Each structure stands twice: as structure tokens, then as C-alpha cells.
Amino acid sequence: MSNPSLLILPGDGIGPEVMAEVRRIIDWYGDKRGLTFDVSEDLVGGAAYDKHGTPLHDDTMAKAQEVDAVLLGAVGGPKYDVLDFSVKPERGLLRLRKEMDLYANLRPAQCFDALADFSSLKKDVVAGLDIMIVRELTSGIYFGEPRGIIEEGNERVGINTQRYTESEIDRVARSAFELAMRRGKKVCSMEKANVMESGILWREVVTEVGKEYPEVELSHMYADAGAMQLCRWPKQFDVIVTDNLFGDLLSDAAAMLTGSLGMLPSASLGAPMANGRPKALYEPVHGSAPDIAGQGKANPIACVLSFAMALRYSFDQGAEAERLEKAIETVLADGVRTADLLGEEGATPVSTSGMGDAILAALD
Numbered sequence: 349m350s351n352p353s354l355l356i357l358p359g360d361g362i363g364p365e366v367m368a369e370v371r372r373i374i375d376w377y378g379d380k381r382g383l384t385f386d387v388s389e390d391l392v393g394g395a396a397y398d399k400h401g402t403p404l405h406d407d408t409m410a411k412a413q414e415v416d417a418v419l420l421g422a423v424g425g426p427k428y429d430v431l432d433f434s435v436k437p438e439r440g441l442l443r444l445r446k447e448m449d450l451y452a453n454l455r456p457a458q459c460f461d462a463l464a465d466f467s468s469l470k471k472d473v474v475a476g477l478d479i480m481i482v483r484e485l486t487s488g489i490y491f492g493e494p495r496g497i498i499e500e501g502n503e504r505v506g507i508n509t510q511r512y513t514e515s516e517i518d519r520v521a522r523s524a525f526e527l528a529m530r531r532g533k534k535v536c537s538m539e540k541a542n543v544m545e546s547g548i549l550w551r552e553v554v555t556e557v558g559k560e561y562p563e564v565e566l567s568h569m570y571a572d573a574g575a576m577q578l579c580r581w582p583k584q585f586d587v588i589v590t591d592n593l594f595g596d597l598l599s600d601a602a603a604m605l606t607g608s609l610g611m612l613p614s615a616s617l618g619a620p621m622a623n624g625r626p627k628a629l630y631e632p633v634h635g636s637a638p639d640i641a642g643q644g645k646a647n648p649i650a651c652v653l654s655f656a657m658a659l660r661y662s663f664d665q666g667a668e669a670e671r672l673e674k675a676i677e678t679v680l681a682d683g684v685r686t687a688d689l690l691g692e693e694g695a696t697p698v699s700t701s702g703m704g705d706a707i708l709a710a711l712d
């Protein structure tokens with residue numbers, strides 16, 4: 349059998365810096381765990397624009413469609429602000445998501461005990477938190493027609509339309525149930541079925557899909573009540589599945605329960621490929637952080653955790669993903685901190701590669 353394939357797109361700003369640490373970890377898995385990936389690397393975002401005049405070359409797009417998983421750093425930066433919208437670095441990322449049809453966006457909210465003090469919530473509310481928000485990413489109100497700003501009588505009217513087909517709800521619900529089967533076997537679906545027809549259909553379809561997963565406990569919550577529960581007692585959840593708009597808000601709020609942007613991974617999954625693996629793009633939630641780029645200050649953990657998600661969700665290596673997450677937990681418990689994880693007074697921070705060194709040492 350051939351090795352699993354991974355396309356690495358470091359991108360711009362701190363992207364290449366954090367990705368360099370992930371490459372060392374990928375090499376470690378090859379050397380120490382006999383887990384070898386066919387890794388290829390290419391350009392995306394401003395880096396691709398600089399070389400090809402486009403934020404994503406067609407050859408790179410084609411490659412992304414073939415590999416088992418794509419791992420992306422970050423795109424963008426002030427240097428590219430002057431560019432036309434059509435070639436902005438972000439367009440490279442959007443093209444990947446669109447052409448790979450990545451409809452399920454996975455945003456974990458996970459709290460490492462050593463960082464529980466960082467949360468704006470009480471320590472016992474977040475310590476040990478491990479939930480997953482699945483946000484529908486390719487439909488809903490951000491895409492629905494009609495849309496626009498029109499003149500009506502003497503005033504302007506802004507219009508957006510929430511529209512979901514049964515099949516769009518079905519496939520993202522399936523992603524959520526499949527995830528729950530590998531986790532805590534609970535799915536909570538959030539919509540506003542009390543005031544939105546799209547929410548009524550959402551609830552019906554999720555309930556139908558749920559019948560195929562009798563082992564998974566399904567509950568429903570209105571999204572506003574869900575927002576309250578996320579702040580009050582987030583540990584009641586395992587997997588939350590919701591639409592594009594509510595998911596945008598709920599996943600950002602949930603992310604902040606656990607602290608720094610430098611710690612947050614994500615995955616975007618699409619339909620299963622011929623080998624049964626979903627199309628997949630893994631990336632840290634943060635951007636290219638131009639304010640610290642090139643200074644060795646970036647926290648590589650978000651990107652490393654994105655690779656851990658790839659191990660779990662694309663390569664069926666849940667135990668190896670856990671090994672990596674445990675190593676990070678150890679490093680944090682030992683007090684190793686990049687600058688973003690230090691409070692005002694704080695000890696001396698380690699550099700990006702210093703954090704990489706510590707994670708590798710913990711893995712050994």
C-alpha cells in the first residue's frame with residue numbers, strides 16, 4: 349500500500365514559521381513511529397501571487413484534489429492589501445474550500461488544563477473541555493439568493509436569504525454523526541426552528557439522519573439557548589452541528605472559551621473520496637500575524653494540532669493524534685510558553701522552534 353499523501357501549503361507571514369515545526373513532527377512520525385507520509389509542498393496566498401500572479405496556481409489546485417489531506421498555514425498580509433479583490437491571498441484559500449466542496453467546518457474547543465487560567469470563564473467550567481463544533485460552510489445565508497441592496501419606495505432594502513436543501517443538511521449532519529461515533533457519541537443540533545422554516549427542515553433532516561446512528565444521543569437546541577449553554581456549562585456538549593451563520597458565531601465564541609488564537613486548529617471536510625477518506629483541509633484558525641512574522645515568536649501549536657486532526661480524521665490514526673496532543677499537554681504543564689501564552693508578568697517565552705523542540709522532546 350502506498351503512503352498516505354499530504355500537501356503542505358505554508359502560505360504567508362507566520363505560516364511558513366509554524367509549518368516548519370509541523371514538518372519536524374511529521375519527520376518524527378516517519379522516523380519513530382513508522383508512519384511515513386508522501387509530503388509535497390507548494391505555494392498559496394501572497395507567496396503564490398508573488399511567483400505566479402495568482403493566489404492559487406491551477407497545478408496546486410489539481411494537486412489538492414488528489415492528495416489525502418491538505419495542511420495550510422495562513423495567507424495574507426499588508427503587502428497584498430493593494431491587490432485587486434480577484435487575486436487577493438484569501439482568494440486562494442476560498443478557491444480551495446469551494447472547489448474541494450468542503451462543506452463541514454470542524455472547530456474544536458479544547459482546553460489544556462495548564463491554560464485553564466487563561467479563559468475568561470471560571471477554571472472548573474473550562475478545565476478539560478473538549479467539544480467540537482461542526483459548521484455548515486458552503487450554503488445558507490452567506491450564499492442564498494435573492495440577495496443584494498435594492499430600492500423600494502423611498503428607501504434602500506438589504507436582502508439575504510437563508511436557504512438549505514435537504515441534501516445539504518443531510519451531508520453535514522452525517523459528518524457530525526460520524527465524528528460523534530469517534531468521540532463522545534453525542535450530537536446537539538442547533539437552529540431556530542421556532543422562527544425559521546429552514547430551521548424546521550434542518551431539525552427534521554438531522555433527526556432522520558440520526559436514526560441511522562442509534563448509538564449517538566441526539567438533542568436539539570435553539571441556537572440562542574445554545575449560545576447561553578456554551579457559556580454556562582460547555583462540558584455538556586460533545587459535537588454541535590449547526591448552519592453557516594450560527595456556526596460562524598458559535599464557533600468563534602466557543603474558541604474563546606479556551607484562550608489564545610495560537611492554540612486553535614480547524615478542519616474543513618467534504619465528501620468521501622474513492623478511498624473512503626473525506627476531502628480534507630486542515631489549518632490553524634489564526635491568520636498570518638504580520639505583527640510578529642519573521643521574529644520567531646509565533647506559537648506553532650495551532651498548526652501542530654491541525655496536523656493532529658489530520659492524523660485522526662484523514663488517516664485513522666486516533667492513537668497517534670492523542671500521542672501528539674498529550675505531548676503538547678506535557679509541554680504546557682512543564683510551563684513552556686510562547687509569548688502569546690504568557691500573562692503580563694510572565695517568565696521568558698520560548699521561540700517558535702523552541703516550542704517545536706519541546707514538543708519533539710515530549711514525543712520522545
Ligand code: NAI
Pocket residue numbers: 362366421422423424425426438441609610611631632633634635636637638639640645646647648650688
Ligand atoms: P491574525 O490571526 O493574523 O492575528 C491576530 C493577533 O493574534 C495578532 O496580534 C497576532 O500576532 C496574534 N496571533 C495570531 N496567530 C498567532 C500565533 N500562532 N502565535 C502567536 N500570536 C498569534 O489576524 P489579523 O491580524 O486580523 O490578520 C492578519 C492577516 O491574516 C490579514 O492579512 C488577514 O486577512 C489574514 N488572515 C488569514 C486567515 C487565514 O489564512 N485563514 C485567517 C485570518 C486572517
Ligand code: MG
Pocket residue numbers: 596597600
Ligand atoms: Mg468568523
